[in-house]
């Protein structure tokens with residue numbers, strides 16, 4: 001035990017084992033949050049300085065006491081920064097740890113800091129500040145990931161690859177287009193991050209325990225000092241609300257899900273069977289027994305971290321779902337979920353950004369695969385509609401017969417002799433060969449948002465202007 005105060009008591013038969021010093025040790029163990037909420041020390045100190053400054057401005061405490069408090073808090077900040085601060089579990093949480101140290105440093109003036117404040121609005125403030133900063137970091141990290149994809153998309157605007165549905169070859173697409181699909185996904189994640197920052201940009205401090213306070217505080221002043229748009233509007237909601245944490249976790253879960261899908265593609269594409277990409281040594285590992293192997297460990301771990309992030313979201317939703325207003329101690333369980341998810345997400349985005357920048361694209365393998373599996377069958381059907389005037393359903397049927405013939409002969413569509421094509425439908429001319437190549441196929445898909453290199457370049461330019 002950190003401070004050892006209850007170790008002198010004798011062991012309790014009933015509780016036994018690790019709780020050598022009886023029930024109050026158990027209480028301390030279940031109650032204390034200092035083990036994880038010490039992460040909030042900088043936010044706690046910033047909040048206290050803003051609060052003390054406002055109290056003095058409003059004449060609630062003297063300027064002299066305020067100066068002592070601010071000076072003491074600055075000292076504590078550098079103590080914690082340098083690792084010199086001794087955290088005590090007996091003091092429960094970061095708020096009490098800092099307040100107790102402040103009393104030791106400046107004496108009775110420290111007792112005036114908690115005027116018109118409760119730990120309920122204090123923790124709501126600290127945690128909100130932390131989550132807001134984390135969202136800002138996430139926004140930056142996503143911008144970096146999007147930039148990596150934009151560069152790869154530009155480089156490979158013309159590189160053809162098979163597009164898949166059901167992981168079966170569907171139609172040829174460009175690798176640039178595929179990259180831009182991820183730009184859209186991470187772009188939406190970033191938009192959600194920006195919305196969340198806007199939603200949560202209200203200062204909780206001054207809601208006090210739950211009812212507000214009779215002291216003539218100025219919540220607009222503290223809100224401004226702490227970089228919030230305005231103060232929250234209902235003191236009961238303020239100390240009950242953890243939507244900002246749930247929003248962070250929801251956003252994190254969706255982003256992690258996107259990262260996980262990308263990870264799954266990287267795992268599949270880096271197999272010798274696909275061989276679409278070669279991972280850099282920096283983001284893969286060898287096998288301890290099979291010398292030929294290069295494993296996509298980083299991608300697999302990104303995929304796995306999604307499980308943790310999703311778990312955190314469900315955990316906090318479950319903590320909150322039955323809680324009557326206002327604050328309940330259950331809410332102390334909010335922080336570890338958010339801290340863990342934030343760490344996983346940060347790491348996953350960083351790893352993916354590195355992987356996307358480093359990965360070698362095997363355009364030859366992609367192109368070869370793009371042409372297999374009769375991927376241009378739809379182009380043939382479209383040609384029959386356009387050039388021979390067939391209704392699409394009939395064209396689909398004719399094309400089906402052409403595919404069956406190629407399958408039977410074991411060749412590609414473009415290798416079928418014209419006479420055999422004409423035997424299936426007499427309207428077919430040798431012009432049809434012009435649409436059966438994968439390059440012709442992708443070049444023709446010029447609809448807005450389509451896979452044609454010209455269209456992909458337009459979308460890259462659109463995103464570049466917004467990234």
Ligand code: ARG
Pocket residue numbers: 033037093119120123327329331332333
């Ligand atoms: N450690 C607490 C938490 O994280 C701080 C708030 C305590 N408030 C109280 N009324 N016990 O939620």
